[in-house]
Amino acid sequence: MAFIEARGLTKSYAKGENVVKPLDGLDLDVAEGRFVALMGPSGSGKTTLLNLIAGIDAPSGGSLKVGGRELAGMSRAELARWRSEHVGYIFQLYNLIPVLTAYENVELPLLLFPGSRADRHRKVALALDLVGLAERHDHFPRQLSGGQEQRVAIARAIVTDPSLLVADEPTGDLDKESAQSVLTLLSRLHRELGKTLVMVTHDPRAASWAEETVHLEKGRIVRAEPAGSAS
Ligand SMILES: Nc1ncnc2c1ncn2[C@@H]1O[C@H](COP(=O)(O)OP(=O)(O)O)[C@@H](O)[C@H]1O
Numbered sequence: 525m526a527f528i529e530a531r532g533l534t535k536s537y538a539k540g541e542n543v544v545k546p547l548d549g550l551d552l553d554v555a556e557g558r559f560v561a562l563m564g565p566s567g568s569g570k571t572t573l574l575n576l577i578a579g580i581d582a583p584s585g586g587s588l589k590v591g592g593r594e595l596a597g598m599s600r601a602e603l604a605r606w607r608s609e610h611v612g613y614i615f616q617l618y619n620l621i622p623v624l625t626a627y628e629n630v631e632l633p634l635l636l637f638p639g640s641r642a643d644r645h646r647k648v649a650l651a652l653d654l655v656g657l658a659e660r661h662d663h664f665p666r667q668l669s670g671g672q673e674q675r676v677a678i679a680r681a682i683v684t685d686p687s688l689l690v691a692d693e694p695t696g697d698l699d700k701e702s703a704q705s706v707l708t709l710l711s712r713l714h715r716e717l718g719k720t721l722v723m724v725t726h727d728p729r730a731a732s733w734a735e736e737t738v739h740l741e742k743g744r745i746v747r748a749e750p751a752g753s754a755s
């Protein structure tokens with residue numbers, strides 16, 4: 525069975541008299557350990573899909589299994605619990621907390637779980653080391669470049685050792701060089717640590733790092749293609 529398996533997945537919102545359907549009967553399979561790029565025009569439902577896969581939002585209909593768990597029908601609290609154990613989320617604008625240091629930002633997700641301070645220290649140090657920012661642990665976000673902020677955000681996403689990483693335009697706000705270093709890092713997490721990675725991007729060059737590109741239009745998958753075949 526696929527690691528992510530969506531069948532007839534829908535998400536709808538009431539908008540006055542009307543219903544908006546960002547996702548409209550979507551089918552998707554992502555194998556375990558895959559690196560998938562998700563592309564599509566603005567408003568096609570990419571963020572909505574990512575939020576469902578990550579358990580940030582609940583489906584309106586259909587089925588969505590991630591790692592063997594059916595997410596459709598889970599309560600908000602169950603979803604939050606599941607997410608904290610299994611998913612790391614990487615945002616376009618990093619979403620670091622400005623009054624916390626790099627170390628404290630990365631430590632944050634660990635505070636949801638029981639564990640000693642020493643245990644947390646070991647995990648935070650490992651994550652910051654992995655993203656190459658061990659010596660910046662006491663810097664605040666404003667003292668870091670955009671690329672460094674995103675790498676701290678990636679450390680925060682992996683500190684709990686989740687099996688799934690989702691990233692919403694993680695290089696959308698970065699210069700070419702920083703984007704390159706973030707993509708190198710994401711691709712390493714996928715290759716060396718076996719993380720399943722779903723990355724939304726507008727940039728065909730960023731997408732070319734993935735093993736597969738899935739195109740979304742009006743809330744449905746319109747085509748999927750292996751890496752290297754992107755036109
Ligand atoms: N909370 C919401 N309430 C109402 N409509 C929403 C909500 N979230 C998203 N939408 C609508 O769903 C569509 C898809 O949005 P989104 O998933 O953010 O697209 P993308 O990330 O591909 O740009 C848009 O038309 C958007 O306005």
Ligand SMILES: [Mg+2]
Nearest residue numbers: 570571572692
């Ligand atoms: Mg979006």
